[in-house]
Amino acid sequence: MDKTFEPDVIIAGAGIAGATLALALRQSGLEPVLIDPAPFDSQLAPTFDGRASAIAYAAFRQWRALGVGEALAPHAQPIEQILVTDGRTPGAATPAPLPFHLRFDSAEIADRSEGEPLGYLLENRQIRAALARAVEAAGIPVLAPARVASAVFGKGGTEITLDDGRTLRAPLAVGAEGRGSVLRKAAGIGVVGWDYRQAGVVATVRLDRPHEGVAHEYFLPSGPFAILPLTDNRASLVWTEGSARAAALKSARPEVFHAHLMRRFGAFLGEARVEGPVFSYPLSLQLAERLTAPRLALLGDAAHGVHPIAGQGLNLGLKGVAALAEALTDAARLGEDIGSEVVLERYARWRRFDTAVLSAGMDAFVHLFSNDNPLLRLVRGAGMSVVNRIPPARRMFMQQAGGALGDLPRLLRGEAL
Numbered sequence: 001m002d003k004t005f006e007p008d009v010i011i012a013g014a015g016i017a018g019a020t021l022a023l024a025l026r027q028s029g030l031e032p033v034l035i036d037p038a039p040f041d042s043q044l045a046p047t048f049d050g051r052a053s054a055i056a057y058a059a060f061r062q063w064r065a066l067g068v069g070e071a072l073a074p075h076a077q078p079i080e081q082i083l084v085t086d087g088r089t090p091g092a093a094t095p096a097p098l099p100f101h102l103r104f105d106s107a108e109i110a111d112r113s114e115g116e117p118l119g120y121l122l123e124n125r126q127i128r129a130a131l132a133r134a135v136e137a138a139g140i141p142v143l144a145p146a147r148v149a150s151a152v153f154g155k156g157g158t159e160i161t162l163d164d165g166r167t168l169r170a171p172l173a174v175g176a177e178g179r180g181s182v183l184r185k186a187a188g189i190g191v192v193g194w195d196y197r198q199a200g201v202v203a204t205v206r207l208d209r210p211h212e213g214v215a216h217e218y219f220l221p222s223g224p225f226a227i228l229p230l231t232d233n234r235a236s237l238v239w240t241e242g243s244a245r246a247a248a249l250k251s252a253r254p255e256v257f258h259a260h261l262m263r264r265f266g267a268f269l270g271e272a273r274v275e276g277p278v279f280s281y282p283l284s285l286q287l288a289e290r291l292t293a294p295r296l297a298l299l300g301d302a303a304h305g306v307h308p309i310a311g312q313g314l315n316l317g318l319k320g321v322a323a324l325a326e327a328l329t330d331a332a333r334l335g336e337d338i339g340s341e342v343v344l345e346r347y348a349r350w351r352r353f354d355t356a357v358l359s360a361g362m363d364a365f366v367h368l369f370s371n372d373n374p375l376l377r378l379v380r381g382a383g384m385s386v387v388n389r390i391p392p393a394r395r396m397f398m399q400q401a402g403g404a405l406g407d408l409p410r411l412l413r414g415e416a417l
């Protein structure tokens, strides 16, 4: 490493949150460096991340403002409608509408979203590929493979030691290394949360019927089952199951997995061919007790890991990127120390409330919907039909999901920093 190289911000973790932050900081003239044990090339392998993410339209605007919108557009499937159904048995296959049905339609908020869809569905590997190319083109240094091993947070800056013994110093470090954040631990920030004892089984299927941009969410007793439309008439399935059953599904032979899938959802899906490997992700709630510490900001899953029930995890991380990038940019322009407590507190204040409310909301949702208790079924059924009958309530839900409510940072409004 060049001895004279002194970045402004050391970002641990070149995942989607870390790489997006690096691009935002570079756009505003700051000098970030990214560190990751997995080089970009390996992140693009079909076996690395099989997920697709529902990206709120405000979060997608941020990527446009950072110059990656064009690379992502061919892979972005607009979500025109979301249908939520309370399915009691593995009767998601039932073609007839089930009693409690909630429908969100992009046309209803067209005036407020400037005609954008409810959001976009994108495969994570396509997002990673576009970000990797943009990071490279912007000349942002990436130390990979390299792992942050420890950190000392001093008065004037942070000193990071990598697992190969190299050290780096900067006024600020950002922990974007996911749920197992080393920087969070080094700063003594605890986490609260619990294991749902569930896993999300993820597979990509090619459909024989046109999906027409409709996303379906079925609430089954074992947990939600989502059918998320992808480009090229494919869909990403997120099938929540108890941990043991999820492990069995993941390791099942392809024909056995296919048979299970069709037995459960066949009539609804039509003929569906599984493409690529089946993945399984353990599900838990994990919230950092604080978003910042002296000379440290936490971002993305390092700060908040939530259940994917409403596809909000990465969106929360991307909102955090916009808020942190704006706080640091404005501070740098005013000649403030970007790692000082007063600057970091602006970021924490901006994100604290939204993160806590959304995480608690997702958790309540999981308990309410992954349950076959007749009383809870009555409550959720009543709730869904009330929301469905009140257009302003539906519009509020859609705007919240679109990430366009509240005091929005410039990037989420689609503006440059």
Ligand SMILES: Cc1cc2nc3c(=O)[nH]c(=O)nc-3n(C[C@H](O)[C@H](O)[C@H](O)COP(=O)(O)OP(=O)(O)OC[C@H]3O[C@@H](n4cnc5c(N)ncnc54)[C@H](O)[C@@H]3O)c2cc1C
Pocket: 012, 013, 014, 015, 016, 017, 018, 035, 036, 037, 038, 051, 052, 053, 054, 055, 146, 147, 148, 149, 176, 177, 178, 179, 182, 200, 201, 202, 238, 281, 282, 299, 300, 301, 302, 308, 310, 311, 312, 313, 314, 315, 316, 317
């Ligand atoms: C089944 C499922 C479906 C989901 N669907 C959605 C959805 O539809 N919409 C949505 O918004 N969210 C969704 N999520 C959540 C979303 O996937 C995560 O919130 C998101 O991937 C987190 O990104 P990140 O960049 O914060 O962390 P990560 O993706 O965990 O990246 C962390 C990076 O840090 C690196 N790293 C690890 N240790 C170190 C170290 N010591 N030093 C340096 N680097 C390190 C890792 O290699 C990795 O590249 C889903 C999650 C699951 C499980």
